[in-house]
Amino acid sequence: MVKNELIRTYLNEITTGAEELGKTIILMEVCGSHTNVIMKYGIREILPENIRLISGPGCPVCVSAQHDIDCIIALAKQGIPIATYGDMVRVPGSSSSLEEVRADGGNIFEVYSTTEVLELKKDNPDIVFFGVGFETTSPMTAFLLKNNVCVYSVHKLIPPAIRILAQENINIDGFLNPGHVSTIIGMKPYKKIRIPQVITGFSPEKILQAISILIELIKHHSTTVINGYPEAVREEGNIFALDMIQRHFSIIDSEWRGLGVLPSSGLEVRNDTLNAKKVYKDIISKVTSAKKTKCRCGDVLKGMIEPTGCPLYKTSCTPQNPEGACMVSAEGSCAIYYRYGK
């Protein structure tokens, strides 16, 4: 239940804090699920004018590179069974999507949880899991690797993205750090990034609390990270999950849609015999990707424009016929804006 009293308290704190600041500040919510709560409750609209919220790259489906999507589609077209999470099936590649390959008879399976992949493997021994997501889903993919399932990994790490955005988009004054990712990685990886950050949860009162704390930090020129979600996030994170990631993945430079190649920001399968990119290198080496010219998903992901600033938004790009990844995923900024009638 939404807690009215808390909400009033935080809103008051925010209003007072904003007045004392006396300048406009920009805060970025990194996580797509945060964007959803913010849009659902119209939090942008109720904030004082000088507190601006912008959405970041925290939608795993959206940041997956075009080339990786094209590669997995190429594997599927060769008849290799592919399992992945729902939204990934609809993301358009250069010329097709997994959904279209499935309609043409391809073996594409949507799963809610990786344990379903183990079941599927019984009838499809050469199944490839298209592993997507941040530190939240990578431990589950590690569990599949432990059980000898072949994986095409596009797993990515959140802290390197925050670091780059803090450096490049110099307008950002502070970050709302993702709650679920932080349950896995804890607080340590954020501490090296010198900018105000608050880890927070997914209720409107949690988001408002985090904004209120960020204003305080900015006011006092403090570049620290605060755990605003202690009921779920521990200082050290989830040691077991981190160990699973470490055992089965190595950290590599990785391409993000919109952000380019970020150093040490991706997870690659350690065991070559379970790495689909190595196992099927003959197919993958022939894949070429066409660049989409008008789609501005990249700028949306960096917080440079709002979805409404893209010429395709709501014209040729809709949730029914998405052109860019940000319109596909329920966690994508464009789909969320569309949903809540912007």
Add this chain to the structure above:
Amino acid sequence: MAIEHIGLAHGSGGKEMLDLISDYDLSYRGNWKNYDNDAATLDIGEGRLLVFTTDSFIVSPIFFPGGDIGHIAMCGTINDLAVIGADPLGISLALVIEEGFPTADLTKILASIKKISRTTKTPVVTGDTKVMEKGKLDKIVINTAGVGVVKKNEVLTKQIKPGDKIILSGGLGEHAVALLSKRFDYTTTIVSDSKPIVEEIKKVKKFIKVAKDPTRGGISASLHEIRQRYNVGMLLDEESIPVKPGVRKVTELLGINVYELACEGRFVCIAAKNLAHTVERILKKYNEAASIIGEITQGDTIIVQSVLGKRLLPIPTGRIVPRIC
């Protein structure tokens, strides 16, 4: 827009399905009315209407806490008759079964069907059984069609107007969360809400104008359908929409919208302002969570009033997929 293939979203009961069926107008309707409703009606004289509806059922898993596919196949069709205001007369049952399906499971499914048939006094009067080659079908598909009769003055398609109240017969999301609990293998005390609503509707029938069971697309799709049919707006009070804490936790964890989740034993209805509390009181005897959740307004949108202000309730589109972030 021309589409090349049918996608799963076309079967999710949202915008895609409406677009698809409006593309294929079958046009010849004879004397049937209400063909855009849950059930179509035919005037059979003596102040009575024949009511006819059909539905196909696919569900994974086929057994879940609080029910099974047979249970919802009966309830779904009987409830579609009930929300028009009709007493069910009889039902047809068509089974399409995958080769190799365990007979023990079929026995359980048929036992559920028999039970609902008895408790609602709806005889299963005709049927069909087909078996498809292994791998050509996922376990079992059930189709049921039902007929009923209703007195003309009791048809629940009465005109509604601003000021009328919207009443929900019980908590949202319980069926969907029960299904998800099986799929994710977590423990919950939530069981499916699947049940026939014939009795409840009968008791409130004379006090209400319109009713609808929020199956696919949930309460969002149902309310938008009513809104479009009657050209009205709606204002919902978020605090009064009943959702069990166990349901809320799961939907928040998975990032899915409880207003879009299917119920199998609930209905929303519209009543005049002065009768709304009577309806609420009667429905509370069946489910204490039953509540007045909002009112009909002028305009063409559905607005949800929460403590943070007002927002639009969107029409469901696409498929419901748990978040991965």
